[in-house]
Amino acid sequence: MSIDAHILKPLDFFVDFKQHELESFAAALKSRTVDAGEVIIERGTPALTFFIILSGTYEAAFKGDRSIILEQIGEVMGWSTVVHPFHYTGTVTAKKDGEVLEISSRDFFELIQGNNALGEKIMKKIDKIASERRTIAAGSQ
Amino acid sequence: MELLLQFLSNTGFYLADYRHFVMLAVGSLFVYLAIAKKYEPLLLLPIGFGVLIGNIPFFKGFGLGIYEPNSVLHYLYFGVTSGLYPSIVFLGLGAMTDFSSLLARPKLMLLGAAAQTGIWVTLLSAMALGFMPKEAASIAIIGGADGPTSIFLTAKLAPHLIGPIAIAAYSYMALIPIIQPPIMRLLTTRKERLIHMPEPRDVSKKELMVFPVVGLFLCCFLAPASIPLLGPFFFGNIMKESGVVDRLANTARTSVIDTATIFLGLTVGASTQGDVFLTTKSVSIFLLGAVAFSIATASGIVFAKIMNLFMKEKINPLLGAAGVSAVPGSAREVHLVGLKEDPTNFLLMHAMACNSSGVIGSAICAGILWSFMM
Numbered sequence: 452m453s454i455d456a457h458i459l460k461p462l463d464f465f466v467d468f469k470q471h472e473l474e475s476f477a478a479a480l481k482s483r484t485v486d487a488g489e490v491i492i493e494r495g496t497p498a499l500t501f502f503i504i505l506s507g508t509y510e511a512a513f514k515g516d517r518s519i520i521l522e523q524i525g526e527v528m529g530w531s532t533v534v535h536p537f538h539y540t541g542t543v544t545a546k547k548d549g550e551v552l553e554i555s556s557r558d559f560f561e562l563i564q565g566n567n568a569l570g571e572k573i574m575k576k577i578d579k580i581a582s583e584r585r586t587i588a589a590g591s592q
Numbered sequence: 593m594e595l596l597l598q599f600l601s602n603t604g605f606y607l608a609d610y611r612h613f614v615m616l617a618v619g620s621l622f623v624y625l626a627i628a629k630k631y632e633p634l635l636l637l638p639i640g641f642g643v644l645i646g647n648i649p650f651f652k653g654f655g656l657g658i659y660e661p662n663s664v665l666h667y668l669y670f671g672v673t674s675g676l677y678p679s680i681v682f683l684g685l686g687a688m689t690d691f692s693s694l695l696a697r698p699k700l701m702l703l704g705a706a707a708q709t710g711i712w713v714t715l716l717s718a719m720a721l722g723f724m725p726k727e728a729a730s731i732a733i734i735g736g737a738d739g740p741t742s743i744f745l746t747a748k749l750a751p752h753l754i755g756p757i758a759i760a761a762y763s764y765m766a767l768i769p770i771i772q773p774p775i776m777r778l779l780t781t782r783k784e785r786l787i788h789m790p791e792p793r794d795v796s797k798k799e800l801m802v803f804p805v806v807g808l809f810l811c812c813f814l815a816p817a818s819i820p821l822l823g824p825f826f827f828g829n830i831m832k833e834s835g836v837v838d839r840l841a842n843t844a845r846t847s848v849i850d851t852a853t854i855f856l857g858l859t860v861g862a863s864t865q866g867d868v869f870l871t872t873k874s875v876s877i878f879l880l881g882a883v884a885f886s887i888a889t890a891s892g893i894v895f896a897k898i899m900n901l902f903m904k905e906k907i908n909p910l911l912g913a914a915g916v917s918a919v920p921g922s923a924r925e926v927h928l929v930g931l932k933e934d935p936t937n938f939l940l941m942h943a944m945a946c947n948s949s950g951v952i953g954s955a956i957c958a959g960i961l962w963s964f965m966m
């Protein structure tokens with residue numbers, strides 16, 4: 452199901468997005484409900500989908516038994532969909548029922564192709580998040 | 593008993609030879625990679641299943657094979673041999689491409705042109721290796737790293753090579769993350785990889801709308817034979833940028849391009865019948881294709897370094913690698929290699945400029961080669 456841009460506006464990730472950018476991104480996103488206990492990302496598998504949390508609680512477990520809890524609205528999961536290493540570095544399991552927005556890597560790169568400036572803006576944000584998460588993942592080793 | 597023997601002699605089991613099994617294994621591998629490994633599924637699934645369809649043994653003359661007139665597969669294959677599917681794919685590509693970064697910094701267009709050097713070097717190499725000029729031109733276009741353009745030109749010049757050339761072109765597009773980064777690192781110094789590009793200027797809506805018309809005139813007056821590719825490409829782009837036919841633009845970049853991709857992949861896969869595909873020529877095509885793609889990547893980088901000798905404001909030479917037309921894969925690799933050196937160096941938008949000019953550049957080269965070789 453496609454989503455409206457107004458859903459994105461209050462999310463931290465999109466705080467500096469212009470209206471037309473929100474609309475372009477929203478058109479590529481789909482919403483999905485997630486059941487408690489569902490594994491939505493599996494470590495080591497090809498990273499093909501990027502997620503944004505709308506509701507629910509999620510545990511991201513990295514190598515070496517280190518894990519973090521993600522439950523803030525607007526937090527993202529699956530950053531390696533768009534940056535190296537292109538496979539998931541952690542396993543994400545839903546702890547409660549929730550809802551996420553998702554975009555496939557193909558749709559993401561088509562978005563960049565169709566709107567270079569928006570693509571770069573999103574890439575910069577994701578790269579910042581990726582650096583933070585890499586630090587967490589590396590902390591276990 | 594005689595009827596039974598006749599039935600058995602008409603089955604695929606009786607008609608099969610080792611080439612069928614080799615190609616069926618290749619097709620199965622593609623299907624496996626697409627489904628189990630999710631590796632380029634949009635390309636590998638249709639092509640892989642096409643390979644399976646095209647390599648089921650059958651008795652000739654019954655109108656079943658892709659090369660037999662009046663067969664269903666032959667009619668579908670007409671979209672390849674006529675150049676119809678590549679034209680439709682270009683329509684969709686135009687409707688999904690943003691030229692703002694190219695217009696913001698037009699000099700990056702030169703890198704898209706420079707990367708086409710791989711095509712011309714490979715043309716000469718293939719001819720030196722004994723390929724006929726039309727075959728050599730079809731092989732050389734692999735250096736453009738553009739599947740539809742390669743198929744289009746091969747259909748016009750050397751249709752008997754469509755199978756291996758298409759498979760080689762798409763393989764190298766899929767192998768960009770493996771082939772390009774080592775060449776980028778080999779040909780650039782760390783200092784060069786750290787060059788930051790200035791923020792591109794804002795491009796007005798008017799510029800974006802005028803570009804498809806000007807681009808069409810400039811490119812197609814230069815190489816009229818590129819009209820079947822660049823005509824639909826710029827038409828798709830003006831649909832996107834004008835904003836007055838959003839519904840059509842959206843259809844072109846989704847349903848239309850997807851439909852063409854399905855039939856293009858399936859029939860190209862089916863065209864790889866063992867008896868026409870498993871030849872020493874195919875091996876040479878794969879090797880020359882790798883050379884073409886590598887030279888294309890290298891020449892873009894080297895040209896950027898040459899430009900830097902004369903320019904006050906230096907260009908990050910990594911951008912030259914995005915001059916091939918594999919959109920947006922090569923732009924993404926440039927961006928990632930740049931980020932690896934400096935996490936604050938975002939080259940994506942600049943690389944997209946080179947990448948989209950590479951699409952135009954390889955289509956122009958295809959047009960020039962076609963008109964020269966006819």
